[in-house]
Amino acid sequence: MSTSNTTSLMYQKLCDLKDEIERAALQVHGEKVFWKKDFLLYQGTPAELNFQNAVTLLYRLYWEAGNESDVKFLIKKFKDYALDHDERLTVHFNFVRTLRTFFQHNIANRLASNANRTQLECKKWFEKQCANSIPNNDNDWEKCLSILLTDASDFLNTLSKCIGNIEQDQIKGSQFIQDWKFERSRYFSANDIDNMIREIAGDMGLEETVNVKSTRDKVMSNWNSLVKTLRYDEEPKTEIKRLIVQDILSAKKRYPLLPEDIINKFNIEAGSREVANLLDKGADFYKENRFLLREQLLEKIQQYVEITSMT
16 A cells, blocks of 8 residues: 555544544533544645644644643543553653644754754654654655654544543543533633633723733733632633733732623723723722722722712
């Protein structure tokens, strides 16, 4: 069988495994692990391009098309079911991102003597597969491609097995499913956060002044720390919105109020700068007393509005 036909069969196997994971996840969890269906295969010459295409495809599948929290949650459960004793598949999952960085950002410098960590890691892998730190002919690239796709097939197959084990686990399965749903609820993509920032900034009348990317970077950094201590009774989307308001107001602590609290309490039209002004005033009250609860803050803002309306 030709190399091209073999590769096509391996790609088809990956598609079948992805569909198998979807069916299993829907049955156990009620949600898909992967939400994009495009699995475009490029095969041509030179063979290096075929390898690069496979890296891009797998990166999109693992890190973009897939719900990152789902995949990472299942990987953590591999140990519970003895599915990856040598951690080869866990390494594969992370190494795909390393390869993608290697090709996307280091093409011009791949042969530089002062290779960085990404270059060194990739060159070590290449040398293990084809005895060259950089594949130098079509046979080398085809060999590396075959190994990469085999690892991908093993990885997806193990994800599917893990979901099946959770479903059949009479002792820990129910708790794992609950943990899985909670883990998913705490995950927000950059696009999710950008949309929330635009919504909140718009409600506050600050859409033109808020830098979405800068706010997102700070919010995601703070969220990665906060999420580790988040309780089951705390609603993740509300908490991340509070982080966004905190950043927009340049507050030092997470702030209990959201724009909708001000809009609903004072019957102010969304998009009015008055929303931002009253939130800012509430932040002053909160700075003076960190023990104030949501309703108490709204009451103090109400008193402030009444006093200022009389002057």
